[in-house]
Amino acid sequence: MEAAMSFKATAAPAPRVLSFQSLNFRPKFTFLKPPTPAGNFMAQNSPLCIRAQKSELKDGPATVSSTDISERDALKVKEWEIGMFQDEIAASQGIRIRRRPPTGPPSHYVGPFEFRIQNEGNTPRNILEEIVWNKDVEVSQMKEKMPLLALKKALDNAPPVRDFIGALKAANSRTGLPGLIAEVKKASPSRGVLREDFDPVEIAKAYEKGGAACLSVLTDEKYFQGGFQNLEAVRNSGVKCPLLCKEFVIDAWQIYYARTKGADAILLIAAVLPDLDIKYMTKICKLLGLTALIEVHDEREMDRVLGIDGVELIGINNRNLETFEVDIGNTKKLLEGERGRKIREKGIIVVGESGLFTPADIAYVQEAGVKAVLVGESIVKQKNPTEGIAGLFGKDISL
Numbered sequence: 094m095e096a097a098m099s100f101k102a103t104a105a106p107a108p109r110v111l112s113f114q115s116l117n118f119r120p121k122f123t124f125l126k127p128p129t130p131a132g133n134f135m136a137q138n139s140p141l142c143i144r145a146q147k148s149e150l151k152d153g154p155a156t157v158s159s160t161d162i163s164e165r166d167a168l169k170v171k172e173w174e175i176g177m178f179q180d181e182i183a184a185s186q187g188i189r190i191r192r193r194p195p196t197g198p199p200s201h202y203v204g205p206f207e208f209r210i211q212n213e214g215n216t217p218r219n220i221l222e223e224i225v226w227n228k229d230v231e232v233s234q235m236k237e238k239m240p241l242l243a244l245k246k247a248l249d250n251a252p253p254v255r256d257f258i259g260a261l262k263a264a265n266s267r268t269g270l271p272g273l274i275a276e277v278k279k280a281s282p283s284r285g286v287l288r289e290d291f292d293p294v295e296i297a298k299a300y301e302k303g304g305a306a307c308l309s310v311l312t313d314e315k316y317f318q319g320g321f322q323n324l325e326a327v328r329n330s331g332v333k334c335p336l337l338c339k340e341f342v343i344d345a346w347q348i349y350y351a352r353t354k355g356a357d358a359i360l361l362i363a364a365v366l367p368d369l370d371i372k373y374m375t376k377i378c379k380l381l382g383l384t385a386l387i388e389v390h391d392e393r394e395m396d397r398v399l400g401i402d403g404v405e406l407i408g409i410n411n412r413n414l415e416t417f418e419v420d421i422g423n424t425k426k427l428l429e430g431e432r433g434r435k436i437r438e439k440g441i442i443v444v445g446e447s448g449l450f451t452p453a454d455i456a457y458v459q460e461a462g463v464k465a466v467l468v469g470e471s472i473v474k475q476k477n478p479t480e481g482i483a484g485l486f487g488k489d490i491s492l
């Protein structure tokens with residue numbers, strides 16, 4: 094396993110620089126241009142594509158004496174302010190997930206009780222927020238080991254991209270049933286370990302044999318016991334189904350990384366990413382030939398995503414990632430009325446995700462309007478996942 098992949102997200106994020114809050118220090122922000130076809134891509138760090146201008150750091154802001162504050166400290170101040178700015182934008186779009194702990198020490202901090210109480214905002218509000226905060230640390234460490242330039246070079250050796258949406262449409266027309274994205278998933282925060290004897294390649298082959306159109310491979314290690322080594326192994330195993338990299342993407346760097354490991358598609362979660370991120374990341378996906386599966390969970394997220402040009406594939410998650418509650422009625426609710434009409438008009442393919450166990454569940458979400466489904470637990474838990482697929486659809490869909 095290469096160095097970048099051996100990382101486990103246990104390290105604590107760098108503490109925020111609280112003492113600078115009181116300084117009257119206003120940064121200028123630069124919204125970077127989207128990537129050009131020539132690959133003139135600059136925003137390798139900030140998901141919101143916002144950068145403090147470096148020249149400003151050199152001269153120092155007018156309101157703070159440049160002898161008081163080193164360039165390094167100034168950079169920290171800017172990073173802190175940019176972080177605040179990101180969360181403000183996200184909150185204005187109804188996003189409750191903060192990108193990182195707002196102040197003070199990280200959640201793992203075990204120092205004096207009073208200090209912990211003062212900083213209790215640093216405790217994640219729910220599991221999704223905890224995952225995102227860990228991912229923030231993990232990604233920044235991985236980026237240090239493998240900067241974007243190196244990743245771009247690695248793209249030359251990546252296997253060719255396969256048509257994810259094409260495979261779903263073909264399966265749908267062939268069987269008259271939703272195309273199946275079968276998930277290679279060992280464990281999850283809500284269900285614990287789903288399968289002890291977990292061999293990702295064996296499971297992937299069994300899924301393909303059972304008629305899966307595409308596969309979803311969990312790459313998060315800490316919460317799902319997945320990994321990029323699984324994605325790479327499945328990709329190199331001869332399995333032909335296009336692969337979704339099931340990650341918690343917070344940074345465009347991860348999209349490049351997923352492509353170098355053989356992904357054909359990647360998940361973007363609207364509960365985590367503001368519109369600007371989704372727009373920007375969708376463009377990067379297009380540039381790399383990847384399909385973006387944009388996941389929504391409620392009406393507000395669906396409306397935001399429907400307002401974004403170029404969206405081709407939307408997943409409706411029946412699992413509330415903050416509470417773990419699963420309700421397949423969610424798919425129906427989000428496809429009713431004007432939203433369903435807009436989706437059909439735009440030719441967007443909808444994927445029903447999570448909590449699908451029986452042929453009746455499949456029929457229900459198909460009736461609601463989905464052309465594809467994403468299924469993990471109900472098939473990965475079966476001794477023979479090939480038979481698990483037949484059981485889920487009520488018939489052999491490999492024919």
Ligand SMILES: O=C(O)c1ccccc1NCC(=O)[C@H](O)[C@H](O)COP(=O)(O)O
Pocket residue numbers: 220221276278281282283284410412414417446447448449467468469470471
């Ligand atoms: O599954 C979880 O517990 C979970 C928790 C936090 C964030 C994401 C989570 N799951 C991702 C998914 O939505 C599912 O893996 C996927 O849709 C398949 O669901 P299922 O068929 O119910 O395994």
